[in-house]
């Protein structure tokens with residue numbers, strides 16, 4: 001997926017070219033998505049539908065800040081699914097990081113989370129959000145210790161990661177059902193960028209070879225299990241299932 005790279009007034013044009021080099025992004029004037037460097041942050045926008053939500057990563061304020069302060073904490077389904085209990089805070093590899101929301105929830109609860117993301121635009125957005133989070137006086141100190149990003153494909157990276165984590169977490173894109181009007185605007189922009197993760201079934205086996213305690217796969221409630229392999233247990237919510245597998 002190509003993007004048009006641009007800078008808003010007041011943003012540092014030099015920083016945009018450094019960013020383009022780092023993530024190997026070549027600006028495509030015909031692209032439907034724009035990666036925009038504003039004075040505050042990096043944003044992804046749909047060029048012809050400015051009303052569709054811009055995508056950026058903000059661990060400090062916004063939804064994620066709110067979720068950290070007032071969210072379900074240890075009661076969140078993802079926390080139960082990875083097995084947080086008492087003083088047990090597993091070391092997690094999030095092999096499909098996306099915008100880092102699930103990883104951040106776990107890190108905020110005290111887990112060390114190593115994120116892996118293969119899409120360079122998503123990785124650039126995530127990295128931008130991480131740098132701002134690292135500089136924040138309130139969350140920066142623990143965020144630097146607990147949440148890190150590796151850019152690459154988990155299909156290969158899972159075979160090389162050391163030390164082994166207790167948990168590998170997988171949440172690849174899964175096609176939405178017909179009721180697409182209900183799919184949030186931001187999610188539509190994100191799907192336009194990332195597309196379908198058609199090769200996601202290939203992640204289960206390396207994940208099961210890497211994790212020492214469990215593998216968690218987030219699925220919409222209507223989706224069959226990953227690679228059609230039944231899970232040993234699941235944590236369910238209104239719309240999702242967190243399938244739990246044992247290591248191989």
Ligand SMILES: C[S@@+](CC[C@H](N)C(=O)[O-])C[C@H]1O[C@@H](n2cnc3c(N)ncnc32)[C@H](O)[C@@H]1O
Pocket residue numbers: 095096097098099100101102103116117118119122152153154155171172173174194197200203
């Ligand atoms: C649905 S999103 C994950 C959302 C994430 N759990 C969150 O809370 O923000 C799926 C992400 O996984 C990434 N992905 C899919 N397959 C991958 C792979 N083999 N290696 C690394 N990233 C992958 C996609 O690029 C996409 O950004």
